[in-house]
Amino acid sequence: MDQDTATLRRFNRTYTQRIGALDESFLGTGRPLGVTRLLFEIGYDGATVRELRDRLDLDSGYLTRLLRRLGDDGLVDVHPDPADRRRRVATLTPAGRNAWRDLDDRSEELARAIVGPLTTRQRERLTEALSTADLLVRAATVHLREVSPTDPVAREAVGRYFAELGRRFPRGFDPGEPDHAGTFLLATSDGEPVAFGGVQHLSDETGEIKRMWVADDWRGAGLGARMLRELEALAARLGHTRVVLDTNGTLLEAIAMYDRAGYTAIERYNDNPYAEHWFAKELTAPR
Amino acid sequence: MDQDTATLRRFNRTYTQRIGALDESFLGTGRPLGVTRLLFEIGYDGATVRELRDRLDLDSGYLTRLLRRLGDDGLVDVHPDPADRRRRVATLTPAGRNAWRDLDDRSEELARAIVGPLTTRQRERLTEALSTADLLVRAATVHLREVSPTDPVAREAVGRYFAELGRRFPRGFDPGEPDHAGTFLLATSDGEPVAFGGVQHLSDETGEIKRMWVADDWRGAGLGARMLRELEALAARLGHTRVVLDTNGTLLEAIAMYDRAGYTAIERYNDNPYAEHWFAKELTAPR
DNA sequence: TCCATTCTCTGACCATAGTCAGAGGATCGG
DNA sequence: CCGATCCTCTGACTATGGTCAGAGAATGGA
Numbered sequence: 001m002d003q004d005t006a007t008l009r010r011f012n013r014t015y016t017q018r019i020g021a022l023d024e025s026f027l028g029t030g031r032p033l034g035v036t037r038l039l040f041e042i043g044y045d046g047a048t049v050r051e052l053r054d055r056l057d058l059d060s061g062y063l064t065r066l067l068r069r070l071g072d073d074g075l076v077d078v079h080p081d082p083a084d085r086r087r088r089v090a091t092l093t094p095a096g097r098n099a100w101r102d103l104d105d106r107s108e109e110l111a112r113a114i115v116g117p118l119t120t121r122q123r124e125r126l127t128e129a130l131s132t133a134d135l136l137v138r139a140a141t142v143h144l145r146e147v148s149p150t151d152p153v154a155r156e157a158v159g160r161y162f163a164e165l166g167r168r169f170p171r172g173f174d175p176g177e178p179d180h181a182g183t184f185l186l187a188t189s190d191g192e193p194v195a196f197g198g199v200q201h202l203s204d205e206t207g208e209i210k211r212m213w214v215a216d217d218w219r220g221a222g223l224g225a226r227m228l229r230e231l232e233a234l235a236a237r238l239g240h241t242r243v244v245l246d247t248n249g250t251l252l253e254a255i256a257m258y259d260r261a262g263y264t265a266i267e268r269y270n271d272n273p274y275a276e277h278w279f280a281k282e283l284t285a286p287r
Numbered sequence: 288m289d290q291d292t293a294t295l296r297r298f299n300r301t302y303t304q305r306i307g308a309l310d311e312s313f314l315g316t317g318r319p320l321g322v323t324r325l326l327f328e329i330g331y332d333g334a335t336v337r338e339l340r341d342r343l344d345l346d347s348g349y350l351t352r353l354l355r356r357l358g359d360d361g362l363v364d365v366h367p368d369p370a371d372r373r374r375r376v377a378t379l380t381p382a383g384r385n386a387w388r389d390l391d392d393r394s395e396e397l398a399r400a401i402v403g404p405l406t407t408r409q410r411e412r413l414t415e416a417l418s419t420a421d422l423l424v425r426a427a428t429v430h431l432r433e434v435s436p437t438d439p440v441a442r443e444a445v446g447r448y449f450a451e452l453g454r455r456f457p458r459g460f461d462p463g464e465p466d467h468a469g470t471f472l473l474a475t476s477d478g479e480p481v482a483f484g485g486v487q488h489l490s491d492e493t494g495e496i497k498r499m500w501v502a503d504d505w506r507g508a509g510l511g512a513r514m515l516r517e518l519e520a521l522a523a524r525l526g527h528t529r530v531v532l533d534t535n536g537t538l539l540e541a542i543a544m545y546d547r548a549g550y551t552a553i554e555r556y557n558d559n560p561y562a563e564h565w566f567a568k569e570l571t572a573p574r
Numbered sequence: 575t576c577c578a579t580t581c582t583c584t585g586a587c588c589a590t591a592g593t594c595a596g597a598g599g600a601t602c603g604g
Numbered sequence: 605c606c607g608a609t610c611c612t613c614t615g616a617c618t619a620t621g622g623t624c625a626g627a628g629a630a631t632g633g634a
Binding site for chain 1 (some may be wrong): 290291292294295296298299301302306374390394395398400401402403404405406408409411412413414415416417418419420421422423425426427428467480507508512513520
């Protein structure tokens with residue numbers, strides 16, 4: 001662990017010193033950094049002022065002024081959102097699009113300047129290392145929280161889960177009546193749901209882990225194992241001493257993961273028509 | 288190449304969003320960022336004002352004011368350097384050391400928060416990826432320049448080169464009379480010499496590559512191959528159409544590198560008592 | 575219909591970061 | 605010992621980034 005933080009901190013030093021320059025592509029455009037970042041964030045498709053405030057975490061007064069500055073320079077139009085006339089939408093003018101492309105070019109150029117001196121082989125190694133680091137850093141900083149099953153993002157996660165079951169089960173999958181019983185955890189990254197799962201009360205002793213799902217492009221990042229640990233911890237907090245779960249035979253990776261996590265196969269404990277395997281694990285007090 | 292810059296840029300986004308927080312450990316100490324960075328940079332051992340100005344690239348007036356602020360807070364003492372009384376030296380007071388340790392702790396804590404949610408296996412992968420990326424990013428951003436052989440940093444590089452030959456040759460190595468003929472390239476990283484080499488005029492046609500050296504901890508980063516390429520380009524600029532070099536049998540990696548770079552073995556062309564192998568390469572016009 | 579809330583904007587304000595010109599003492603080379 | 609240069613400091617100034625309180629229009633729920 002000390003080794004790991006030392007490497008991270010060392011890398012951080014190298015990185016800010018040497019590649020921090022990538023962000024300085026935002027400088028030297030004759031416009032201050034804040035304004036430029038805003039321009040870049042508005043992007044080709046435009047965005048509501050509200051979104052911008054959230055994404056860049058800016059004070060509303062401050063943002064208004066930044067937007068006006070971009071407006072005065074003829075780069076951005078701000079007009080009311082027809083759907084909700086309290087809201088305003090910022091879009092790039094043609095000149096704004098040019099400025100945006102210019103920023104994008106600068107950034108690309110700087111990236112080339114960094115990658116350029118390397119041999120092909122080294123570039124490949126760097127790209128591979130950065131992809132790995134990217135995935136893991138994103139996995140490590142995923143935001144996990146308890147949600148109500150009616151939370152819109154949670155609904156979307158459940159929808160994707162059911163859709164996947166539909167694709168993977170030979171005879172499809174019918175979710176039946178919506179069932180909102182239980183306590184749920186949602187993992188998000190940049191606001192997108194990336195993992196989901198819940199614990200349902202079966203008895204005082206036993207909780208059932210259900211609807212565990214990890215987004216396609218996040219598999220292999222250990223997110224499933226982490227979600228499982230968190231769900232077990234949640235079950236323990238809810239007073240259970242044992243968790244059970246069921247799964248279908250087509251979900252091979254899931255079965256392998258339960259196995260690694262210390263689950264043991266048990267007899268059928270429910271009448272779920274899609275279930276083919278049942279597992280249980282005793283919860284011991286953490287540490 | 289596009290793939291590589293795309294990965295770099297994507298990583299940069301992830302990184303600034305998620306780990307940029309590491310630098311924010313410098314915030315929330317009740318002191319502004321600039322002052323805090325300065326405090327950290329002074330470090331346990333103190334530093335001259337001159338050094339600080341160079342390292343942080345600050346205006347001298349601005350730096351004076353930052354230092355006074357730290358002085359007023361009782362964290363730093365500034366007193367004239369006895370060796371050169373124009374210069375002033377900044378050192379941390381006991382309170383300053385506490386503040387410094389506090390910063391270090393915060394930074395460590397943040398690194399732990401990032402690395403913490405990962406499994407041991409993932410941490411290992413991340414650490415490995417970041418080490419690789421660190422090495423390659425540093426290699427890619429090494430600063431290469433032509434130097435006079437009497438340049439102090441160049442002298443140091445040559446000293447280390449001779450020291451290594453002394454260690455590696457079975458009967459040691461005697462550099463003999465200092466010989467400053469030739470044109471030299473020096474690669475530095477953070478001001479430290481990391482690679483060195485020169486081209487000496489043998490005839491109008493032929494240049495000799497000599498004193499090529501790469502620092503221990505930079506081997507395997509492709510720096511040798513890059514230096515060799517740069518020296519060949521230098522020889523071409525100097526008007527040569529062919530380069531030769533000699534080497535000792537104990538320098539196995541070097542020999543392998545010359546081989547990969549397209550050098551072919553030739554007959555002894557000099558009376559260097561330490562040389563056991565001689566190589567040559569025809570220079571074709573670049574591109 | 576009314577009240578609470580949401581969204582954006584305005585004005586007033588402040589700290590931080592940074593630039594520039596020049597003063598004055600210390601040092602160095604000839 | 606003189607002039608050039610180096611190093612630091614001072615004063616005057618500017619831009620950037622940001623906070624806060626509140627106004628006013630639009631919306632949504634009871």
